[in-house]
Amino acid sequence: MTFSVFFEEIQNQFAQNLPLVAYKMGQEAPIKAFLQENDRLYKTSSFEESGFVLAPFNLEQGSILIPSMHAKMLTTSAVNPDLSRDANIALKNTLENPSAREKEAHIELIKKGITAIQNKEFTKVVLSRQELQTVNKNSALDIFTWLLQSYPSAFVYIWFHPKVGLWLGATPETLLQIENKTFKTMSLAGTQTYKNTNSITWGAKELDEQNIVTKFITAQLAPYLTNLTVSDTETIRAGNLLHLKTLITGELSNMQTNLKNIIAALHPTPAVCGLPKEAAKTFINSQENYDREFYTGFLGELHVKKIQSRNTNRRNVENNAYAHIKTVSNLFVNLRCMQIKDKTALIYVGGGITQDSNPDKEWEETVAKSATMKKVL
């Protein structure tokens, strides 16, 4: 399907006020969509269905599903949408800065987090806030197009349900990818602003906050995986930010393992919550001054069918007859995201707090994170 037909279909779905999601899973991936045939709000708590799931930070609030059986699925090959017609609009966008009161409140929250760490309530907590920005783009699809252009290696999405709202994002973080027995995830934490090079030195605070995530993930997955492998840690770029990333892979020891159990073991990881998990979560839910909703939840394909040909070598055409269907799950942590309400974007940003955190620096980190998203509005 061509890019323009694909976009027309999505525009029609919006015009009919029906649920949809369009997304791209990183570099070279096609852009896909699920267009739901009705406006019912389907939920999942078992994570056994097939479809596209959007789960909140607090899973108790309920995860939303666009079921495969009630949706039309579309795919268009990877493209670089032409944004030149929109360039003037982007230049006119004036970034609205957070107020002195917002800054004071967030620094106060961070200080409370550091005190709780000193009092041994937990060793790490991820604290976040919401920032508002007027939207200058004509349509949400324009923002999606800009996200695609600006974050070629991220999981980029636009998600809409008339009974829930409109969310967009470009996240660098995978929660889990399962294909047959193969299981992949990552530990992502630590932030610096990108200054024309990936060759940078990381401080002890960042190395420590990311190591907490790696250790948590490997320990939580140990009961479910064999051949668990932890890669070297590398620096990766996400927009104008750099992070520390470690890949964690393995094989599911039991194919019958319930995905719900693995999700419960991982989510929310210390990259978005803290350690120990429950103590940090309680602190977040009682001390942050707003509801995270789907920010730091997860989203993506749940038990979706993928057609794979065994051999793409043209000389072995006959082997292609054995193309087979796999079931895959690809879930991503909902970071660098926003919710759009009328002409205002609610942007969600946070950062990991440890005993070595400096409140002013942590504030600046959230400002840098929101700036990367404001640019596309």
Ligand SMILES: C=C(O[C@H]1C=CC=C(C(=O)O)[C@@H]1O)C(=O)O
């Ligand atoms: C919680 C966020 O980022 C997480 C992922 C990467 C780096 C992070 C950090 O440096 O604190 C966070 O753990 C966010 O961007 O809102």
